[in-house]
Amino acid sequence: MSESDVIDYEIENNEAKMGIISTKNLSKIYNPDTIPVHALRNVNLDFEVGEFTTVKGPSGSGKTTLLNMIGGLDKPTEGSVEIDGIQITGMKESKLIDFRLQNIGFVFQSYNLIPVFTAYENVSFIMLLQKRPKKEMEMRAKELLEAVGLKDKYHSRPKELSGGEQQRVAVARALASQPKFILADEPTANLDTKSAMNLLDMMEKMNREENVTFIFSSHDQRVIDRAKRVITMVDGAIESDETR
Amino acid sequence: MLLNISWRNVWRHPARSGVLLCAIIAGLWAGIVVSAWTNGLIDQRIKRVIEEELTHLQIHHPDYLVEREPTMVVDQTEAIGNLLSSDERVTGYTFRTKSDGIIQSPLTSSGVQIIGVDPDREREVTTFHENLISGEYLDADVRNPVILGRALLEKLNVEVGNRVVLSFQDIDNNFTSGSFNIVGMYYTGQPALDEFKIYVRAADLSGLMSPEQIYHEIAVMLEDVAESPGLAAELNQQFSHIKAETWTELSPELRYMTDAGSSSSFYVMVVIMFALAFGILNTMLMSIFERMRELGMLMAIGMGRSKVFIMIMTESVMLTITGAVLGMLLAYGTVEIFSETGFDLTSVGGDSMREFGFDAIVYPKIAGEEYIMIAILVIATALLAAIYPAIKALRLNPGEVVRE
Numbered sequence: 214m215s216e217s218d219v220i221d222y223e224i225e226n227n228e229a230k231m232g233i234i235s236t237k238n239l240s241k242i243y244n245p246d247t248i249p250v251h252a253l254r255n256v257n258l259d260f261e262v263g264e265f266t267t268v269k270g271p272s273g274s275g276k277t278t279l280l281n282m283i284g285g286l287d288k289p290t291e292g293s294v295e296i297d298g299i300q301i302t303g304m305k306e307s308k309l310i311d312f313r314l315q316n317i318g319f320v321f322q323s324y325n326l327i328p329v330f331t332a333y334e335n336v337s338f339i340m341l342l343q344k345r346p347k348k349e350m351e352m353r354a355k356e357l358l359e360a361v362g363l364k365d366k367y368h369s370r371p372k373e374l375s376g377g378e379q380q381r382v383a384v385a386r387a388l389a390s391q392p393k394f395i396l397a398d399e400p401t402a403n404l405d406t407k408s409a410m411n412l413l414d415m416m417e418k419m420n421r422e423e424n425v426t427f428i429f430s431s432h433d434q435r436v437i438d439r440a441k442r443v444i445t446m447v448d449g450a451i452e453s454d455e456t457r
Numbered sequence: 458m459l460l461n462i463s464w465r466n467v468w469r470h471p472a473r474s475g476v477l478l479c480a481i482i483a484g485l486w487a488g489i490v491v492s493a494w495t496n497g498l499i500d501q502r503i504k505r506v507i508e509e510e511l512t513h514l515q516i517h518h519p520d521y522l523v524e525r526e527p528t529m530v531v532d533q534t535e536a537i538g539n540l541l542s543s544d545e546r547v548t549g550y551t552f553r554t555k556s557d558g559i560i561q562s563p564l565t566s567s568g569v570q571i572i573g574v575d576p577d578r579e580r581e582v583t584t585f586h587e588n589l590i591s592g593e594y595l596d597a598d599v600r601n602p603v604i605l606g607r608a609l610l611e612k613l614n615v616e617v618g619n620r621v622v623l624s625f626q627d628i629d630n631n632f633t634s635g636s637f638n639i640v641g642m643y644y645t646g647q648p649a650l651d652e653f654k655i656y657v658r659a660a661d662l663s664g665l666m667s668p669e670q671i672y673h674e675i676a677v678m679l680e681d682v683a684e685s686p687g688l689a690a691e692l693n694q695q696f697s698h699i700k701a702e703t704w705t706e707l708s709p710e711l712r713y714m715t716d717a718g719s720s721s722s723f724y725v726m727v728v729i730m731f732a733l734a735f736g737i738l739n740t741m742l743m744s745i746f747e748r749m750r751e752l753g754m755l756m757a758i759g760m761g762r763s764k765v766f767i768m769i770m771t772e773s774v775m776l777t778i779t780g781a782v783l784g785m786l787l788a789y790g791t792v793e794i795f796s797e798t799g800f801d802l803t804s805v806g807g808d809s810m811r812e813f814g815f816d817a818i819v820y821p822k823i824a825g826e827e828y829i830m831i832a833i834l835v836i837a838t839a840l841l842a843a844i845y846p847a848i849k850a851l852r853l854n855p856g857e858v859v860r861e
Contacts, residue, residue: 325751325754341458
């Protein structure tokens, strides 16, 4: 499959076209000319469709850097990242943005919703970027908000939602583009226990019933406990990789 | 989509956008009103000078305006008059006999410019007669009538009805005098003019200067002032020993005044645009710094840098256009109201303005194309001012900002 094919590619069915992430000898050194910081050291990992994986480790262990590399938000110093056989390392910026739009869903620690948009608009915005038909967009945005339990909050703006509700909108937004996988960086860090559990229940259900692939970075035990696979990082290197 | 998100972003901080909006409205309102006031002031001054005496075009002996010799009369006045009468561009013309001389009262004397006019023609061509504040015009049934300015009457200590003696050179360069009856008093508000120019009948003055009727000046009013250079050129080509000149050639200071007015309006607008540019720059930079993480998120999820750039530029233009439209509407309303009622400065320096030849009541005016030019200027300023913040946003590394 060529790069341009990938850009126009939309997954109709996650199960039919399984995405695989592969990192090869991935290394990242910040400030190489002054005080070098080895954020990643020779990381080799493979992820398959349907995984519910947590990358854990103490602060500064390289979890977020790894997710940023997989998501194409940062460039490695050495090594490469392949998604569905396409090497995204070294991909042209404009193509990479399009690639992310079509293939990767993001959930951030601090939700990062667009404050001037309603929940419905936040979810449909990414589909607007994808230039989806209006009807399909409306239907999917409503379905997703319903799926994350926010049926009655379509027209609420982020400031009118609780932290847990905002993060649910963020998950719905990440799913809206029908990505191959979702990268969630510390998704429960700002949530109380109840909200965190609800969110995890919802994501677990989506993973179980719809085979949505989730890769978390977290040191939250609640997330770690739910994961089917736990990758532990220390000082930028993989210390362990357990499948439960 | 971009328009929608941009418009909502503009109103994300209503107070901040509102303050900038008010600044744009006030700035544009002030700029346009000041420009309109300047235009009105200068136009009224030019109109007044032209309509009272200067007219659109004058014809003299080629050297008369430099040497002012009584012998330098306009030749072929009949032929020129016939041509002007048949020209559709001409609305009226009048002949004048002129001389520099001395006016004497029983008490004192003063140097004056004596302007001999054809009362009927002059009344049709100029509005000088409207300045008469006492007595009669030159068509009074009196021998050798003369009209003096109020300042000169006071200086000579004479009144309407008194006699004065005018002394001047005839065409043989002999000194000649005549007794004239003061029939009227005029007032222009400009002491320099009121004290210097006196008006008599051309026939009376000519009779004392020459055995034949002589004229030193033909003043012409046209339907459209823009036709004056063309007609002047045609007259100069057709008649020898004359020099036809337009009002801008005859009174270059008036043209400089127009240019100065345009320049001052331009500089006022430039200052306003500078202030506007810094206001936009400041607001947009604040907005960008506040939204770093959000912009990073937009780029992370797949919004291209070009779209982010356009979104920020659009925000700036939308905010500015909103202010510009409101500012221009407010200015339009103000100019419309005062163009009817006039802006009365009588109580605040009106006398000083009149002394310099300006009206104390100013009717502001501004052309439609000036509004368009200002609108273009405002949009260009908004775009230029937003470039730096937009570039700042483009330099964001989404990976770094979302992590922060």
